[in-house]
Amino acid sequence: MIYLDNAATSWPKPESVYQAMDEFLRKSAGNPGRGGHSMALAAEKVIEETRLLVARLINSPEVNRIIFTLNCTDALNLGLKGLLKAGDHVVTSRIGHNSLVRPLRKLEGQGIRITRLPPNPETGFLSARDIEEAIEEDTKLVVVTHASNVSGIIQPIEEYGAVVRKHGRVFMVDAAQTAGTYPLDVEASNVDLLAFSGHKGLFGPPGTGVLYLSDRVELDSLREGGTGSNSELEEQPIALPYRYESGTPNTVGIAGLRAGLKYIFEQGLERIRVHKQSLLLQLLEGLSRFPEVILYTPKDTSMQVPIVPFNLKGWEPAEVGAILDQAFDIKTRPGLHCAAAAHRTYGTYPHGSVRISLSFLNTSEDIESVLQAVGKITSSKNRAQ
Numbered sequence: 001m002i003y004l005d006n007a008a009t010s011w012p013k014p015e016s017v018y019q020a021m022d023e024f025l026r027k028s029a030g031n032p033g034r035g036g037h038s039m040a041l042a043a044e045k046v047i048e049e050t051r052l053l054v055a056r057l058i059n060s061p062e063v064n065r066i067i068f069t070l071n072c073t074d075a076l077n078l079g080l081k082g083l084l085k086a087g088d089h090v091v092t093s094r095i096g097h098n099s100l101v102r103p104l105r106k107l108e109g110q111g112i113r114i115t116r117l118p119p120n121p122e123t124g125f126l127s128a129r130d131i132e133e134a135i136e137e138d139t140k141l142v143v144v145t146h147a148s149n150v151s152g153i154i155q156p157i158e159e160y161g162a163v164v165r166k167h168g169r170v171f172m173v174d175a176a177q178t179a180g181t182y183p184l185d186v187e188a189s190n191v192d193l194l195a196f197s198g199h200k201g202l203f204g205p206p207g208t209g210v211l212y213l214s215d216r217v218e219l220d221s222l223r224e225g226g227t228g229s230n231s232e233l234e235e236q237p238i239a240l241p242y243r244y245e246s247g248t249p250n251t252v253g254i255a256g257l258r259a260g261l262k263y264i265f266e267q268g269l270e271r272i273r274v275h276k277q278s279l280l281l282q283l284l285e286g287l288s289r290f291p292e293v294i295l296y297t298p299k300d301t302s303m304q305v306p307i308v309p310f311n312l313k314g315w316e317p318a319e320v321g322a323i324l325d326q327a328f329d330i331k332t333r334p335g336l337h338c339a340a341a342a343h344r345t346y347g348t349y350p351h352g353s354v355r356i357s358l359s360f361l362n363t364s365e366d367i368e369s370v371l372q373a374v375g376k377i378t379s380s381k382n383r384a385q
């Protein structure tokens, strides 16, 4: 079996992630912050060590500004709904995943005004100048997707951040597709809110995500409840990170995320990026040799995460995905990838595309196998005609 759907969730995980979760659940899975016994303390230690690793990954100035969430969707919802009030204006890019598009659409119905900016149709990039021109008097927030899960194009968030900070607005980034693949620095990029998944490039298990919040923003909590602290109070404590982390956390998931992060630091982000980049080039080169393949990728692959959308002339994406799965045991993702607006922008709406998304744990042989499979699919149609 070859798994090439890592933009949805990465698989396999490094062996250390499976081991860490097994060991944690057997030995340390008390309720962190609730009670002073050794199991509760052991769980708390794992959570706090993971927070420290996340803070290091994104250069957060404070560890307590890292909030654990269920996934990136949960982090985006907390950031958007915790921040915005009726009358606010928001600037966003038209390449978002539904985890950004849908909360914004809901907020629009509650009196929040949204300006949606398309990227340049030729290059796929949205310029900082376009963002700056869209900022109005009542603009509270600029929220963008770092790398699209449809095209893989990495947008210049450092340039956006400089512009947004110059105007004193809040800058939020969805880094679901870049965390663990591309360097993230919230200080250098002037990011106030950074949302990402733990279960994609960071190799944590499903059920893990993160929201970073800077000291320039204050969010309402969306969920109140037990935090293990200030139990005498009926009001939600305001201390970070507990204000936003009510209820028993996904401790075993966070233990897996800690192992995923350790693995990433051991391997080094640069080595991970170089390997993914070499697989990406091998795949693009191979696919472009088939005249039947239509590729929707940028010319400059240096600003692209290893996500490759393509179609085969004369085939529906769903057909190609099903054949790759059933005849070749290769897992890809056909369709709209929860991002119809992005597909509209890239001209692949309504059928979408077939998406191959790579992990550091994929190999050159995996790429060879998918290229052979695509060759067999195209020649089967040519024979039938």
Ligand SMILES: Cc1ncc(COP(=O)(O)O)c(C=O)c1O
Residues within 6 Å of the ligand: 007, 008, 071, 072, 073, 074, 097, 099, 100, 145, 147, 148, 149, 174, 176, 177, 196, 197, 198, 209
């Ligand atoms: C760009 C982007 N944002 C957000 C999400 C949502 O991530 P999660 O599944 O962790 O909620 C995804 C998932 O594919 C994504 O690609």
